[in-house]
Amino acid sequence: MRVLLCNRDSDAPDAWLGDLRHALPAAQVDVWQPGLPPDYDHAVVWSPPQQLFDEQPQLRAVVNLGAGVDRLMALRLPPALAIVRLEDAGMAVQMAEYACHALIRFFREFEAYESQQRAGRWAPRPPRVRADFPVGVMGLGALGARVAQAVRQFDFPVLGWSRTPRALEGVRCFAGEAELGAFLQATRVLVCLLPLTDQTRGILNRRTLSQLRPGGYLINVARGALLVEDDLRRLLDAGHLAGAALDVAAQEPLPAGHWLWTQPGVILTPHVSAQTLRGDAVAQVVRALQAIESGVEPPGLVRRERGY
Numbered sequence: 001m002r003v004l005l006c007n008r009d010s011d012a013p014d015a016w017l018g019d020l021r022h023a024l025p026a027a028q029v030d031v032w033q034p035g036l037p038p039d040y041d042h043a044v045v046w047s048p049p050q051q052l053f054d055e056q057p058q059l060r061a062v063v064n065l066g067a068g069v070d071r072l073m074a075l076r077l078p079p080a081l082a083i084v085r086l087e088d089a090g091m092a093v094q095m096a097e098y099a100c101h102a103l104i105r106f107f108r109e110f111e112a113y114e115s116q117q118r119a120g121r122w123a124p125r126p127p128r129v130r131a132d133f134p135v136g137v138m139g140l141g142a143l144g145a146r147v148a149q150a151v152r153q154f155d156f157p158v159l160g161w162s163r164t165p166r167a168l169e170g171v172r173c174f175a176g177e178a179e180l181g182a183f184l185q186a187t188r189v190l191v192c193l194l195p196l197t198d199q200t201r202g203i204l205n206r207r208t209l210s211q212l213r214p215g216g217y218l219i220n221v222a223r224g225a226l227l228v229e230d231d232l233r234r235l236l237d238a239g240h241l242a243g244a245a246l247d248v249a250a251q252e253p254l255p256a257g258h259w260l261w262t263q264p265g266v267i268l269t270p271h272v273s274a275q276t277l278r279g280d281a282v283a284q285v286v287r288a289l290q291a292i293e294s295g296v297e298p299p300g301l302v303r304r305e306r307g308y
């Protein structure tokens, strides 16, 4: 088995290569570079260039070193190529931490207490009621389902929305376009964990976000292009939304001077809500390649017709 590695965003390329070679002792694993002969079986990638697929049309599988395949799916890929993505691989618990942190920061008004501390003011605020903070999770996949369960542990009412009907204990589940309105209208804190596809691009917009309960919050930990940022700004300025926690932006890195850097009520992080962990990822790559080599469907197989 011959495997190409193309992980261009990595700050530890040698460690990835070493770990993959160690985990696949019978395979030849090489770092991709332009002009290699077209005799590799599989590629393991994050954010690869089009050139890789143009030069290696015989590849049988590509394993994406992340959960979201939107960048990969934007390339011209050989029609028979199997596309595999990471499923959880240590990311679900990170998403749960991140979403719960943002939710609790909003609910318990920690931002207000931080400014009170800076002003030397000791001033308790009245408690807020959990029932007034229903949390709606958009996307109930590997990550969204874990977030919904984590939020439940704090006794918030939890709702979920997915493409096809799901049943999750303690979560009021909605599905499809027809139930989106009912889901949004019952939600105050919206957590987005949808994949970026033709169907979901721009789904967080004025029409949808204005249906959240007044004083609502957005936690977008999925992809920046799901959100129409100017619509968010209008709803924050109008006071319909009280805040947002954004881990992703339409343009990354977020440009200097962008209004989001200084918008009151907005918390920003640089696309770190769930990072790829090398150990978990390499173990999942090995399982996927072994399944493919044995003619078995690998975990994390992407359905091209759905786009995720």
Ligand code: NAP
Pocket: 066, 067, 068, 069, 086, 087, 088, 091, 138, 139, 140, 141, 142, 143, 144, 161, 162, 163, 164, 165, 166, 176, 193, 194, 195, 196, 197, 199, 200, 221, 222, 223, 247, 248, 271, 272, 273, 274, 275, 308
């Ligand atoms: P997943 O397991 O594929 O789950 C996707 C969920 O979204 C599923 O519940 C799916 O519905 C639902 N969905 C897809 N299209 C929909 C539509 N048109 N309408 C309604 N629901 C729809 O994905 P995941 O592993 O949880 O990851 C979710 C996303 O998180 C990734 O695609 C990636 O963009 C993002 N992510 C971000 C970071 C970060 O650090 N910021 C890290 C990892 C991942 P069904 O259940 O019916 O299929």
Ligand code: GLV
Pocket: 065, 066, 067, 068, 069, 274, 276
């Ligand atoms: C990160 O954004 C991922 O999709 O894994």
